[in-house]
Amino acid sequence: MSRPVIEAVDLSVRYRIGSGLLGGRSYLNAVDRVSVSIGRGSFYGLVGESGSGKTTLGRALLRAAPITEGSVIYQDDEVRYDLRNLSAQDLKDYRKRAQLIFQDPYAALSPRMTVRDIIAEPLEVMGLTRSREETDARVREIAAKCRLNLEHLRRFPHAFSGGQRQRISIARALVSRPRFVVADESVAALDVSIQADVLNLLQAIQQEMGISFLFISHDLSVVAHVCDHVAVMYLGQLVETAPTAELFSRPRHPYTSALLSAIPSLDPDDQGNAEKLEGEIPSPTNPPPGCKFHTRCRFARDACRLETPALRELSAGHFAACHFAEEFDFRREHGHQTSPVNAGV
Amino acid sequence: MTQPLLSVEDLTIRFNTDEGLVTAVDDVSFDIAQGEVMGLVGESGSGKSVTAKSIMRLNAGNTRYDPVSRIMINLPDRNVDVLALRRDRDLRVVRGGAVSMIFQEPMASFAPAITVGQQMVEQLLIHTSMSKAEARNLSIEMLDRVGIPDASKRFGQYAFEFSGGMRQRAMIAMALSTRPRLLIADEPTTALDVTIQAQVVDLMKDLVREFGMAILFITHDLGVIAQTADKVAVMYLGRIVEKGTVRQVIKTPAHPYTLGLINALPKLNDLEAELTPVPGDIPSPLDRPAGCVFHTRCPVAIKGRCSSEVPNYTALSGGREVACHLVEEQVKEGVSL
Numbered sequence A: 001m002s003r004p005v006i007e008a009v010d011l012s013v014r015y016r017i018g019s020g021l022l023g024g025r026s027y028l029n030a031v032d033r034v035s036v037s038i039g040r041g042s043f044y045g046l047v048g049e050s051g052s053g054k055t056t057l058g059r060a061l062l063r064a065a066p067i068t069e070g071s072v073i074y075q076d077d078e079v080r081y082d083l084r085n086l087s088a089q090d091l092k093d094y095r096k097r098a099q100l101i102f103q104d105p106y107a108a109l110s111p112r113m114t115v116r117d118i119i120a121e122p123l124e125v126m127g128l129t130r131s132r133e134e135t136d137a138r139v140r141e142i143a144a145k146c147r148l149n150l151e152h153l154r155r156f157p158h159a160f161s162g163g164q165r166q167r168i169s170i171a172r173a174l175v176s177r178p179r180f181v182v183a184d185e186s187v188a189a190l191d192v193s194i195q196a197d198v199l200n201l202l203q204a205i206q207q208e209m210g211i212s213f214l215f216i217s218h219d220l221s222v223v224a225h226v227c228d229h230v231a232v233m234y235l236g237q238l239v240e241t242a243p244t245a246e247l248f249s250r251p252r253h254p255y256t257s258a259l260l261s262a263i264p265s266l267d268p269d270d271q272g273n274a275e276k277l278e279g280e281i282p283s284p285t286n287p288p289p290g291c292k293f294h295t296r297c298r299f300a301r302d303a304c305r306l307e308t309p310a311l312r313e314l315s316a317g318h319f320a321a322c323h324f325a326e327e328f329d330f331r332r333e334h335g336h337q338t339s340p341v342n343a344g345v
Numbered sequence B: 001m002t003q004p005l006l007s008v009e010d011l012t013i014r015f016n017t018d019e020g021l022v023t024a025v026d027d028v029s030f031d032i033a034q035g036e037v038m039g040l041v042g043e044s045g046s047g048k049s050v051t052a053k054s055i056m057r058l059n060a061g062n063t064r065y066d067p068v069s070r071i072m073i074n075l076p077d078r079n080v081d082v083l084a085l086r087r088d089r090d091l092r093v094v095r096g097g098a099v100s101m102i103f104q105e106p107m108a109s110f111a112p113a114i115t116v117g118q119q120m121v122e123q124l125l126i127h128t129s130m131s132k133a134e135a136r137n138l139s140i141e142m143l144d145r146v147g148i149p150d151a152s153k154r155f156g157q158y159a160f161e162f163s164g165g166m167r168q169r170a171m172i173a174m175a176l177s178t179r180p181r182l183l184i185a186d187e188p189t190t191a192l193d194v195t196i197q198a199q200v201v202d203l204m205k206d207l208v209r210e211f212g213m214a215i216l217f218i219t220h221d222l223g224v225i226a227q228t229a230d231k232v233a234v235m236y237l238g239r240i241v242e243k244g245t246v247r248q249v250i251k252t253p254a255h256p257y258t259l260g261l262i263n264a265l266p267k268l269n270d271l272e273a274e275l276t277p278v279p280g281d282i283p284s285p286l287d288r289p290a291g292c293v294f295h296t297r298c299p300v301a302i303k304g305r306c307s308s309e310v311p312n313y314t315a316l317s318g319g320r321e322v323a324c325h326l327v328e329e330q331v332k333e334g335v336s337l
């Protein structure tokens, strides 16, 4: 992989959630000792059920959620920042290099501002341009890249459809020419016929501007199509990371495998073939000991309840955290997965 | 021929709004037989929920049903002309009696101030001749049947004490406890994770088998339709553009919109395939296109004709119907579809 733009080591985000009656405090590890390295120019996918900590991880990498432990290093051709030790000046600079595209374009756009003003705002707030002409030029440039025309710029956001609104929030996020962008469920609210258009746009922009993306989504088929790498998150931890094609053809963690087979097949003849994951994701306030997935894992053995499996490299760039990752064969065929080979403990 | 359980004929629904009369559903017809699962797919705003709500007469006060529209529920002992129902007590048959509904957001089904059990019991007392004790027993049995652990304890709790997946199950238990003939499921899995969605879909399939009820399954997810439904209708801007068996419609889509939807979907068996969006945006219902409602986005629209003339339904083999001028011409020319 190319040099990382973001490198997190043992990153934890811990929230205090009220104090107990007897003065005892309880904590929740929304992100729990995550190490991840996002290559420059990568379109890096992050998947997992809701509550697994995807948004919090994305925000921590943007310095928008508190980093409790561990380190995060950002590096591009010009600067290198340790996100836990940023001066006010550096933080300001980091804000234009690292940006977030919101999930819900309706909520993100102010109804009283014109599209031009919405896109221009970050430039003005960050003082990135010196004149109105310069601002306008930057706005027009990014608007064109996002396939918005001059006529659109004069209007108010309510006049736009969901797909156009999402293009407006993309333009706003990219106008400061960031090097690293977190897209959190950016296509989740869009209809399929429009979603493909926004995905194609993100990919084109990524290639053209050389941006590195962290693409957060609960939709594995979308991630499979746009990302080059994927990380799978469960209860605050990464359980598997791999190049996309590899992850989808040869998942090495039972959770990944279960997520994949839960996707409803478009083929009506596949009815009833899928392997179902039972139960729901446990509360992060009281995570299971050992492997956090053991309460739902159909391969769990005694060791899983006691010992935490390490995230380790199984083949080039393919990491998984399951005690039996070396032994299992999870190749997926028509929604089926094969049984573990030699998985006795 | 036996009568279908539900038959919707020429359903046209307009809303009286500040901006004038808005057409949300335009000349929609379909049947659902006893025990059959029909999927209704389409993008947001295409009129799926409005169609579903009309079967229970739950649309808002500004709703205008066209005089020719008819919705019939054919029960063993009588046929109900739904749009002609006037009094509240006559409406009960379509509101929890023979027809029940589940929603995307389960909290919408639960009254916040009473327990899940209380609400289930009250509903049974209204719609059946059960005693309170019988209603209580059946409710607990239903909660247990849908996979809620410790059902008798859950019976005494409030919906907000349930997790998302459990709420969804409780809503299904409540909707089915009165043994409706028709269950309307309006995007019941849309807000759920795929893992929980798979569980709910499985549960619903089991329940159909067990209870023999019919389902109108509304979703924008063609994968969910492929896994649950027998037949499917595809809606666009208030019109059904194509309907047929799930296999016909998904494997060999005939309407350009259905084809476009399927091409826009990311598919797991071909990661390299380009995603092809349907060009353009969905027009506002305030200015519905003349002619074929899809012509403004249709890559194969016939110049002059599609923008002015509303296409009729062309019948294809196997009972499929498609509202498209091009399909009609191809059939006339003897192209086999």
Ligand SMILES: Nc1ncnc2c1ncn2[C@@H]1O[C@H](COP(=O)(O)OP(=O)(O)O)[C@@H](O)[C@H]1O
Residues within 6 Å of the ligand: A015, A016, A017, A028, A029, A030, A048, A049, A050, A051, A052, A053, A054, A055, A056, A057, A284
């Ligand atoms: N500010 C916060 N305070 C307390 N708990 C939080 C906060 N933000 C997120 N959480 C909790 O952290 C966990 C992970 O949340 P999130 O990152 O939003 O997950 P995801 O994006 O994968 O759905 C959840 O249990 C959530 O309730």
Ligand SMILES: Nc1ncnc2c1ncn2[C@@H]1O[C@H](COP(=O)(O)OP(=O)(O)O)[C@@H](O)[C@H]1O
Residues within 6 Å of the ligand: B015, B016, B017, B022, B024, B042, B043, B044, B045, B046, B047, B048, B049, B050, B051, B060, B062, B063, B285
């Ligand atoms: N009470 C109402 N008054 C005015 N317009 C309405 C009303 N209810 C629904 N609509 C409109 O009808 C159209 C169809 O809505 P709906 O059936 O909810 O779509 P879907 O369920 O397919 O997303 C939308 O344009 C919606 O705004």
Ligand code: SF4
Residues within 6 Å of the ligand: A253, A254, A255, A291, A292, A293, A294, A295, A297, A298, A299, A300, A301, A304, A309, A321, A322, A323, A324
């Ligand atoms: S470590 Fe054990 S419980 Fe965890 S995923 Fe592997 S087999 Fe399942």
Ligand SMILES: [Mg+2]
Residues within 6 Å of the ligand: A054, A055, A056
């Ligand atoms: Mg999130």
Ligand SMILES: [Mg+2]
Residues within 6 Å of the ligand: B048, B049, B050, B186
């Ligand atoms: Mg709806």
